[in-house]
Structures are given as C-alpha cells and as structure tokens.
Amino acid sequence: MTAPLRPAALPPTGLPGLDPAWSRLVQAPDSAGVQRTWHLLDTAPDAGEDDVAGTLVCVHGNPTWSYLWRHLAAAASAAPRPWRVVAVDQLEMGFSERTGVHRTLTQRTRDLANVLDALELSGPVVAVGQDWGGIVVTGWAAEQLERERSGTGRHRANGGEARLAGLVVANTAASYPADAPAPGALRAALLPGVLPLVTRRAEVFLRTTLALPKPALDARVRDAYRAPYRTADDRAGIEDFVADVPVGHDHPSRPALDAVTAGVDRLREAGLPALVLWGPRDPVFGEEFLRDWRRRLPGADVHRLTGASHLTPEDPRFAPVVLDWLGERLGGDAPPLPTGPAASPLGAPRLWAALEERAQDEGPAVVEVRPDGTSRAIGWSLLERRTREIAAGLEDLGVRPGQRVSLLVPPGADLTAALYAVLRVGAVAVVADAGLGVRGLTRAVTASGVDWVIGVPKALAAARALRWPGRRVAAGPAGEAVLRATGAEATLLDVAERGQNRLAAGAALPTEPAADAEAAILFTSGSTGPAKGVVYTHAQLARLAVAMGAVIRTGPGHPLVSAFAPFALFGPALGATCVVPAMDVTKPATLTATALADAVAASGATSAFLSPAAVVNVLATAADLDERRREALAGVRVLLSAGAPVPTPLLQRVRELMPLADPRTPYGATEVLPATDVSLSDVLEAGEGEGICVGRPVPGVVVGIAPLDADGAAGDDVVGTPGVTGEVVVGGEHVKDHYDQLWATHAASVRVRPSQELAEAVGAGRWHRTGDVGHLDDAGRVWIEGRLTHVVVTADEVVTPVGVEQRAESVDGIARAALVGVGPRQARQLVVVAEPETAVTGPVGRTTVADPALARAVRHATGRNLAAVLLVPALPTDVRHNSKIDRVRVAAWAERVLAGEKAGRLA
Numbered sequence: 001m002t003a004p005l006r007p008a009a010l011p012p013t014g015l016p017g018l019d020p021a022w023s024r025l026v027q028a029p030d031s032a033g034v035q036r037t038w039h040l041l042d043t044a045p046d047a048g049e050d051d052v053a054g055t056l057v058c059v060h061g062n063p064t065w066s067y068l069w070r071h072l073a074a075a076a077s078a079a080p081r082p083w084r085v086v087a088v089d090q091l092e093m094g095f096s097e098r099t100g101v102h103r104t105l106t107q108r109t110r111d112l113a114n115v116l117d118a119l120e121l122s123g124p125v126v127a128v129g130q131d132w133g134g135i136v137v138t139g140w141a142a143e144q145l146e147r148e149r150s151g152t153g154r155h156r157a158n159g160g161e162a163r164l165a166g167l168v169v170a171n172t173a174a175s176y177p178a179d180a181p182a183p184g185a186l187r188a189a190l191l192p193g194v195l196p197l198v199t200r201r202a203e204v205f206l207r208t209t210l211a212l213p214k215p216a217l218d219a220r221v222r223d224a225y226r227a228p229y230r231t232a233d234d235r236a237g238i239e240d241f242v243a244d245v246p247v248g249h250d251h252p253s254r255p256a257l258d259a260v261t262a263g264v265d266r267l268r269e270a271g272l273p274a275l276v277l278w279g280p281r282d283p284v285f286g287e288e289f290l291r292d293w294r295r296r297l298p299g300a301d302v303h304r305l306t307g308a309s310h311l312t313p314e315d316p317r318f319a320p321v322v323l324d325w326l327g328e329r330l331g332g333d334a335p336p337l338p339t340g341p342a343a344s345p346l347g348a349p350r351l352w353a354a355l356e357e358r359a360q361d362e363g364p365a366v367v368e369v370r371p372d373g374t375s376r377a378i379g380w381s382l383l384e385r386r387t388r389e390i391a392a393g394l395e396d397l398g399v400r401p402g403q404r405v406s407l408l409v410p411p412g413a414d415l416t417a418a419l420y421a422v423l424r425v426g427a428v429a430v431v432a433d434a435g436l437g438v439r440g441l442t443r444a445v446t447a448s449g450v451d452w453v454i455g456v457p458k459a460l461a462a463a464r465a466l467r468w469p470g471r472r473v474a475a476g477p478a479g480e481a482v483l484r485a486t487g488a489e490a491t492l493l494d495v496a497e498r499g500q501n502r503l504a505a506g507a508a509l510p511t512e513p514a515a516d517a518e519a520a521i522l523f524t525s526g527s528t529g530p531a532k533g534v535v536y537t538h539a540q541l542a543r544l545a546v547a548m549g550a551v552i553r554t555g556p557g558h559p560l561v562s563a564f565a566p567f568a569l570f571g572p573a574l575g576a577t578c579v580v581p582a583m584d585v586t587k588p589a590t591l592t593a594t595a596l597a598d599a600v601a602a603s604g605a606t607s608a609f610l611s612p613a614a615v616v617n618v619l620a621t622a623a624d625l626d627e628r629r630r631e632a633l634a635g636v637r638v639l640l641s642a643g644a645p646v647p648t649p650l651l652q653r654v655r656e657l658m659p660l661a662d663p664r665t666p667y668g669a670t671e672v673l674p675a676t677d678v679s680l681s682d683v684l685e686a687g688e689g690e691g692i693c694v695g696r697p698v699p700g701v702v703v704g705i706a707p708l709d710a711d712g713a714a715g716d717d718v719v720g721t722p723g724v725t726g727e728v729v730v731g732g733e734h735v736k737d738h739y740d741q742l743w744a745t746h747a748a749s750v751r752v753r754p755s756q757e758l759a760e761a762v763g764a765g766r767w768h769r770t771g772d773v774g775h776l777d778d779a780g781r782v783w784i785e786g787r788l789t790h791v792v793v794t795a796d797e798v799v800t801p802v803g804v805e806q807r808a809e810s811v812d813g814i815a816r817a818a819l820v821g822v823g824p825r826q827a828r829q830l831v832v833v834a835e836p837e838t839a840v841t842g843p844v845g846r847t848t849v850a851d852p853a854l855a856r857a858v859r860h861a862t863g864r865n866l867a868a869v870l871l872v873p874a875l876p877t878d879v880r881h882n883s884k885i886d887r888v889r890v891a892a893w894a895e896r897v898l899a900g901e902k903a904g905r906l907a
Contacts, residue, residue, distance in 0.1 A: 031110035054124030061131020065094025092237025122160025134172025142263025279308030393499030401426030408455030460486035533740030597629035667694035731762035792821035829867035
C-alpha cells in the first residue's frame with residue numbers, strides 16, 4: 001500500500017526545548033531528482049563563515065526526528081564560539097514531506113547530500129549521527145571526503161566551500177555482517193506480519209523507543225517526539241526504515257551498507273578526527289557495535305556515557321562532551337591532549353626482565369599461604385619458565401597483540417604467570433579485582449570489550465551466566481565437565497603445554513611490545529562513582545613498578561606480603577618474593593593477625609602492604625597471636641597501608657605488633673601511585689593540621705593545588721603556594737596514559753594551567769587531577785582534606801570534611817565520623833553522622849540522635865554549630881578498601897532523616 005502524500009510543515013509551537021526560530025523548510029531534489037521539501041532545524045541560517053566555528057550536520061535515526069538534537073543545538077548556540085547546527089528531518093520522517101516512496105539507505109544518503117548542497121554550507125563541517133542516522137551521515141561524510149579530494153564539490157554562491165572536519169557518532173553501526181540476525185530489539189519487529197502492526201498501525205515501536213532512556217523522558221517530551229507520527233500514514237516511514245535494515249546477503253541495502261563500511265576505512269586513512277559516544281544500556285546497538293567502531297577507527301576518541309541507553313543525545317552529558325571535544329580537537333587554540341607516554345630515562349620497558357634475570361634461581365618467587373598456616377612456594381626458575389610457556393601457548397591459541405585479556409584469578413602463582421605472559425605477547429591485561437562486586441566487575445569487563453577471559457571456574461561460570469564477552473580459559477583444576485559448563489576452551493595448564501611444545505619445536509616468542517603500546521587497564525575502586533579503567537602503556541607500567549619499589553623498600557632479598565591484589569603483581573617485577581596471605585582478597589577486612597603472621601613467617605618477609613581495613617582487623621584480632629607469630633611480626637621493617645586515609649592512632653597501635661616498623665602510608669590513586677610518601681614519624685613531626693598529612697612528593701612527582709572558588713569548585717590554574725586549599729593535582733612520569741573509553745573524563749583530568757615553576761618541574765611528564773581536596777604546608781608536605789565532591793558549601797563558607805571529622809573522632813564515644821551538609825545552599829546546615837565507640841555509648845542497633853552531652857562535646861571539639869549529631873551502626877564504605885566513606889550517600893540519607901522521612905538503613 002502506498003502512503004498518501006503529506007506536505008512538509010513546521011512543528012507546532014510549545015514543544016519543550018525547541019526554539020521555533022530554528023525551524024525552516026528547504027526545497028531540494030531527492031535522490032530521483034524530484035523536487036521535495038524538507039523540514040530542518042538551523043540555528044544560524046544567516047551566519048557567515050567567520051560568525052561560527054563551523055557547522056554540525058545532525059541526522060536522526062528511527063523513529064525520531066530532528067527534535068533529538070535540540071539540546072546540542074541549544075548548547076552549540078550558547079558556546080563562546082558558537083557552532084551552527086543543521087538537523088535534518090529525513091524524508092518520510094518528522095515534519096519533512098511524505099512522498100510515499102520506500103527509501104533505501106542509498107537514497108537517504110543521496111537525499112542528505114542534495115539538501116545540504118541546497119544550503120550551500122561553507123567552512124568546517126562535522127557530521128553527527130545516531131541510530132541509522134549515524135549510518136546515513138557516515139556514508140555522506142565518506143562521499144564528501146571523496147568530493148573534496150577530487151575537487152568535484154559544488155560551487156558555492158558565496159565563494160566558500162564546505163570542508164569535512166570531523167565525525168561524531170552515537171549508538172550506531174560502522175558495519176553489519178550479512179549473516180548476522182537483526183540487531184537486538186529489531187529482531188521481533190521484523191517477524192512476518194509483525195512489522196506493520198508494531199511500526200505503522202500502532203505506536204508500539206515508537207513508544208518502546210521512547211521508553212528506553214533512564215531516567216524516563218518527561219511526558220511532554222515523549223509527546224513532542226510523537227507529534228509528527230500521529231496517524232498510521234504518518235508512520236509509514238517508520239515501517240519502511242525498519243524494513244531497510246540490511247539483514248542477510250540479498251537485502252537491497254546490503255551493498256549500500258558495505259559501501260558505508262568501506263567509507264569508514266577511508267575516513268580512518270584520511271585521519272579524520274572522530275568521536276564515538278556510547279550509551280552502554282542500548283538493547284539495539286550493543287557492545288559489539290562499539291567494539292567494531294574501535295577496530296575500524298582505532299584513532300577515534302571514545303566516551304561511554306555510563307547508564308545511558310539508545311537515545312544518547314537525550315543524556316544531559318551528551319552535548320557538553322561533544323562541545324568539549326570540538327574545542328579540544330577542532331578549536332585551534334586548544335592545546336592537544338597528550339596521546340602517548342612521556343620520554344623516559346629508564347630505557348626499554350620490560351616488566352618481566354626480573355623473571356628472565358633469575359631464570360636459574362630456585363629460590364621462592366611467589367609464596368601462597370593456606371588457611372592452616374602451611375604454604376606453597378613457586379621458584380623463580382619455574383615461574384619464568386611457566387610464564388614463557390603460557391605466553392607461547394596463548395599465541396598459539398590465538399591471543400594477539402592489542403587484544404584485551406581479563407584476568408579473574410586470585411593472587412598467587414597462576415595470576416602472576418598469566419599476567420606476565422599476557423604482557424609478553426603484547427596483549428592488554430584487564431585487572432578488575434573481585435572487590436568491585438558482581439555488578440562492578442560485570443560493568444568493568446563488559447566496558448573493556450575484552451577478547452579473552454582467564455579465570456577460575458567460579459568466575460567463568462559467572463562470566464557465562466552474565467554473558468560477558470570473550471573466549472575463555474580456565475585457571476586451576478578443571479575437568480571436561482567444568483570446561484563445558486563454563487564455555488572454556490582450555491585450561492591454563494593446557495595452554496602452558498601447548499606453549500611448551502611450541503618452544504621445544506624451536507618456535508620463538510613474539511616480538512616484544514613497543515614502549516608506547518597499551519599494557520594494562522587497571523580499574524579504580526569505584527568509591528567515587530562507577531569504576532574507571534586506567535590505561536598504562538608498557539613504559540608507564542615499568543615506571544610505576546620502579547616508583548612503588550622505592551616506596552615499598554622491596555627488591556631482591558626483601559620478600560613482600562601483599563594483602564591487596566593489584567600490588568601482589570609488582571613483586572616479581574622488582575625481583576622480590578611476593579607472599580599472598582590466606583584471606584578473601586575481595587574483602588580486605590578478612591585479613592587476621594594470625595594470617596598475616598603466617599605469611600610473614602612463610603618467607604621471612606620484611607615488608608607488608610595492607611589496606612586500612614586490613615590493618616583494623618589485624619589489630620582487632622591481635623589477641624589470637626601466639627608467641628611464635630608475634631615474633632614473626634616483630635621482624636617486619638616496612639608496613640605500608642594505602643587506598644584510604646589511615647588515622648594516626650591506628651598507626652601507633654601497629655607499632656605494638658611491629659616495633660621495628662615505621663608504618664608508611666603512601667598517597668596516590670590508581671591513576672598515579674605513589675604520589676607522596678609519609679611515615680608515622682613524619683606524621684608526628686608534622687603535628688596537627690587541617691586534614692591528614694600524606695607527606696612529601698616522591699622523586700619524580702610534583703604536587704600542585706587548583707584553588708577552590710566560593711562555590712567549592714576548582715579551576716584550571718595550578719599553584720604551588722602553601723596554605724591554599726584546592727584540588728590536589730599530581731604531575732610525573734608514571735601518571736596514567738588515559739582512561740579507557742572515557743575521553744571526556746580523561747580530558748577533564750588533565751585540563752590544567754600549571755604555574756611556570758610547576759610546569760618546568762614536571763617537564764615531559766603528565767598531569768592528573770586527583771579529585772581530592774587539600775593543601776601544601778610551608779615544609780612542602782601535602783595534606784588531604786577530603787574529596788572535591790564532598791566539600792560542603794553553605795551560604796557563608798566552603799568547608800572541607802576531613803578536619804572536622806578528625807576533631808569529631810577525638811571525642812570519647814565517636815569511632816568514625818562523616819561531615820555532610822543538608823538543605824539548600826542558602827540555608828545549608830552541617831551535620832555529623834558517626835559510628836559510636838560501643839565501649840563508651842553501648843551498642844547502637846539503629847539510627848539515633850546523639851545524647852545531648854555527646855552532641856555538645858562533638859560541637860565543642862569541631863568548633864562548628866552542627867545542626868545534628870546522628871549515630872548509626874555503620875557508615876557505608878567502598879567495596880574494594882572497605883575504608884572510604886560514601887559521604888554523598890550519607891548526605892542524601894541525612895537529608896531524609898532530618899526531613900522526617902523514612903530513610904531506611906544507611907550501610
């Protein structure tokens with residue numbers, strides 16, 4: 001049935017967010033040469049080439065229309081250097097003409113070219129598209145590139161020419177295999193007899209699409225999207241658009257899609273700047289489409305909008321990211337973001353060099369301690385040989401340089417050998433420990449786009465159940481039944497045997513990876529939002545190991561007990577025996593004093609690395625130690641604790657168990673560790689101050705401060721002035737390379753203007769904004785006062801939390817405190833929420849208000865007129881360290897409590 005013609009029209013006024021002045025009707029020939037009328041949004045139709053930075057050509061998909069781009073149009077128009085936005089309603093869609101023609105991909109691409117020719121655009125043009133509009137605009141961009149190269153572009157009446165300057169795509173396809181089924185939710189719609197029912201006769205497809213964003217779209221916004229599709233005849237284009245999805249080899253649009261894919265290759269070869277923005281919760285364009293974009297445009301900037309779904313431009317983060325990217329990549333005045341490692345005096349990065357140097361050493365490299373106190377030692381020679389064998393076996397299995405390998409193996413010899421083997425073959429190790437929890441780990445593995453998963457059977461079973469990507473290899477004992485159940489194609493032992501056979505036959509290991517090749521993705525703790533993948537190159541990872549070794553004071557002859565999974569992997573790189581205690585590595589607080597002592601005794605370790613939560617539990621279980629174990633702990637000379645601030649009284653108690661140790665608390669983050677170093681003696685020498693003293697920068701590191709303004713925000717200027725409170729900014733050679741697929745997050749983390757003195761001190765190194773707030777003192781020491789997101793801004797002042805919390809914790813009856821603000825800014829009040837010292841207050845089974853005497857003592861100690869002092873059984877902390885208080889969650893909870901609402905449990 002042929003749909004009746006309907007002329008193009010202007011949208012009704014009053015649609016939320018849509019400026020009626022943007023709408024215009026434009027005539028141009030369609031792909032068949034028939035004159036047609038398009039509706040489009042045009043934010044600056046009369047602008048000259050010098051009036052705007054360029055033009056964004058935005059193309060919607062199905063079943064939306066140019067309304068999709070209203071947020072980008074508003075933001076681009078309001079930018080200091082505005083961009084013109086031209087957002088076209090495709091024919092049969094939106095408020096453009098209904099022609100009754102079933103339009104194919106080829107026709108849509110030609111239609112777009114014709115209407116843009118009619119507009120006579122000039123100057124830089126960036127192609128922007130989402131859904132199948134992304135395919136259309138990518139096809140146009142590739143054709144435009146060829147026109148520019150051949151000089152066949154249409155002559156403009158104004159004398160200017162359009163110049164393709166960039167590509168921005170969101171949740172769309174670069175290619176689609178001919179033998180693949182329809183993507184995601186489209187599969188059901190394409191069933192015989194279903195398509196017209198759900199797309200044209202009823203609004204099922206339209207309403208389903210509009211229900212995808214989270215949080216849900218406002219009802220008025222949903223109605224605005226439905227405005228051009230009120231009748232079945234209006235929705236004919238929606239049906240035709242779905243029918244044009246090129247499923248199968250014989251689909252009429254298959255050659256056109258293949259041509260678009262070839263065009264993507266030409267755009268890559270031309271070095272066209274590109275940004276891929278992605279909503280990970282899209283049921284149509286899933287992760288495989290994003291991985292395909294990354295393979296085809298390896299130089300593209302990628303940013304995942306965590307939590308976003310299919311209609312990516314509806315996410316409030318979309319437009320700011322696009323404009324930031326335009327400013328950084330095409331703005332002209334903006335300095336380019338660093339894309340490679342800084343120069344290093346360390347020479348060739350070979351994290352596995354210590355293994356090779358000790359290939360003949362039978363001494364222990366890794367010691368695994370069992371719960372009964374016995375242990376298993378793996379010698380250096382065996383570890384080196386097994387690493388080479390696994391590396392050769394992985395290559396034989398099909399692991400290639402640049403592929404990503406998720407390692408879900410508990411700390412020990414298997415994980416150590418697998419990690420170094422993955423690095424040796426040039427693959428990228430994805431290290432997201434189980435401490436992130438199931439949801440966090442799933443997000444990390446999926447977001448990384450891993451090609452392989454090496455894990456223990458329990459992890460592989462979860463990987464299969466949760467549909468994680470990647471081929472699988474089982475670590476540890478696994479029979480045929482386990483392999484079948486988990487989908488694993490081999491065990492790590494099988495891989496080693498394959499490698500052994502290859503090496504015995506004279507095969508060589510692959511060429512060593514380049515210094516600037518990606519080596520590892522280490523995930524943050526997720527304590528301040530979703531865990532982020534931090535990318536290190538081989539050179540940077542080698543520098544990080546050297547810097548950590550200097551702080552840990554470990555190396556050959558100085559065994560290290562590591563109760564924190566990621567750092568168990570650095571021991572072999574430093575030539576140090578690494579001891580893994582008996583504990584649940586996903587829960588640092590499970591480390592007992594007995595388990596720690598057994599680990600120390602098993603190797604004669606002189607150094608130990610514990611999380612703050614582990615330190616707390618070791619002290620809490622110290623009474624269980626017998627004389628032999630106390631003697632073992634007394635031999636520890638270096639105790640390190642990092643990941644969260646460690647109270648001084650806690651460190652002082654540690655000395656009772658380890659009298660020879662001067663406890664050290666290096667400060668840093670997954671993005672730059674270590675940044676500073678401090679011992680208990682240093683802390684005592686520094687005395688009391690606002691916040692926690694984390695010492696002086698380690699060699700090769702520079703620390704500056706980005707001062708806070710009256711709104712509690714930190715600017716881009718970075719100074720080294722003592723006494724200035726602001727965001728802590730760290731510069732140095734072992735700072736991260738970038739965040740994985742989080743372009744905007746990385747751009748914000750390196751956007752600084754250091755003083756000349758600081759810039760000269762950092763030299764070729766990199767900068768990282770830590771998100772922590774603090775200051776420098778006159779002696780060059782760094783003090784941490786909390787997180788930037790936890791700063792409380794009232795009508796009169798900006799308050800950092802840690803100093804107030806420390807003073808609250810000095811009161812008898814308060815074990816741990818969190819300072820938060822409640823109420824609107826002009827009336828915001830300070831509140832302390834605390835865990836009580838049960839020995840003083842007695843057990844607290846539920847939320848309660850502190851008794852008047854205790855509340856007065858807290859107010860007096862803090863020097864603050866606190867609106868309330870609330871006591872809770874436990875404060876919420878991060879999953880990895882069990883130490884960092886989630887003050888954002890505490891603040892929201894306290895707001896509800898003080899408003900008289902039912903707040904529920906806090907932790």
